[in-house]
Amino acid sequence: MTLRVGVIGTGAIGRDHIRRMTQVLKGAAVVAVTDVNAAQAQQVANEFNLQAAVYDNGLDLIRAQEVDAVMVTSWGATHEEFVLASIAAGKPVFCEKPLAVTAEGCKRIVEAEAAFGKMLVQVGYMRRYDRGYRVLKETIDSGVIGHPLILHCAHRNVSVPDFYTRDMSVVDTFIHELDVHRWLLDDDYVSVQVVRPRRSSLSGEHLNDPLLVYMETAKGVRINGEIFVNCKYGYDIQCQVVGETGIVSLPEPMSVTMRSEAKLSNALLTDWKDRFIEAYDIELQDWIDATLRGEMNGPSAWDGYSAAVAADACLAARDSGDIVRIDMPERPSFYRSKHSESA
Template structure:
């Protein structure tokens, strides 16, 4: 029997997941959708032939829904995630789990009360082929200890509603989680350096910026966040270790050779660049949820990323490093 999934917030990302579940992912079906925008519920429910619910509360409580997928705006995640936990239903929540660490703490408290891991946070880079190969090589010890990691997160452009703090808690959060996962240790401090601003930014933005982080063991991590580069969605990562360097390999869609030379067709958004990662991530979640198991990142990972983001947002307005403040990891996530 297919896992019956209720989706909250079927916007652009949500509908991309809907399409993948219907076409390339096995074991799941969309049982219903809800959204704060009633017209979107009507449009999506008609388009996909699924039930439209008047509220997320009704969707979560429905006996026709086995599991919850949350793709709504980050500030609205907390009450729906907690309601799903209290209903005993597995939750896939797109990043960020919550915009702040305090909100993530409340979700952890609800999950600990439930006594089992029910929440998977949508950090899809953990499922990307190149990142997984990089991690496997670092974990093998073949190149010795990791010393430095360079990251680049470049977007063609962002919309006018992209606020100054989103460079940290909506963009750099991807590298923040990936570095915690890749190195298997927490980030303890964050500094933000501010290069010359691009003329293509909105006036309220500092773009580009450099996020400088340090891990528990002293690994030095940099992340160039440039969200108005005007040409491509360009994700780069290079781990510098004692005995070698490992760099991501799949930065373009195809390579073309002809009379005019050799060209790369660059990806333009996250759905192009990480299509395979999204498919693997959702497939693994559906398979695990159907078995009553947990897979992928946890509420702790969502909380830890939020703690680093909180420090990063403070660092935007502070000279020098800002310490990351976290509670001790609860036993449920050890």
């Protein structure tokens, strides 16, 4: 059986997901595409030789007869509308992060999905499928370092485009950490404080870059996070968990050690597409396989909502300078099934 997928948004990640569904993965065919930039949608369809209709807009694509499942890879602010329309059409939908740009928007999605009565939404939090994060989680869960006490992390991008707004360092970038740490520690957040160090002169003046994010979890773990989206030197994702009897760190991506010109060096990656290439492949193959079985296996709309509640609190903390409480609503029974937390 083949899952017939319609893709909304053929930019950087939409194009890359089309590439993997067409050239790397099994079980899916891209049968429809759309983008507000219609010429680009047509160009991507041509590039991958797709037998696909190019639709004028996302809503028509979602309603199209030939589309079994929807992939939303357009700009974050458009996600809510397309995910709600997919639920209304009863179609499974893979939505790139963030699920919506506010917690209110995510809540509307969670309510619509619960009212529909079946889980249809998976959010693109691919780090849960990354081998490094998986080994980190297995090690913590084994108890070998005792209870986790402190988590140090950093999310560093070489640079960001001009359209990148001040809020995006939280809702578009650190949102990955907000999701993956809940999963890694099997915990939820209770408070956050955001501190602004000296601004890098190499960052846009409208940005607060870098930022330090201090969080506390319900189990009392303290998280010390750095967001630095114009770090210039590489794409660098760090995570280290300090436990009662030991410390575990996220493995570095594989890289040849070189001795040359009186230097010992390892090259760093610069692009998120390369850093998590294997995780995206595993994530989407899992989504295709589960969807064909009529299941939903990965990060759920509830996970998307939880990350967004924390993100809203981070923004309030950044602007006020205060320690802001994070009040996570209790998980409804609908999201407690075995498929809501499994990835």
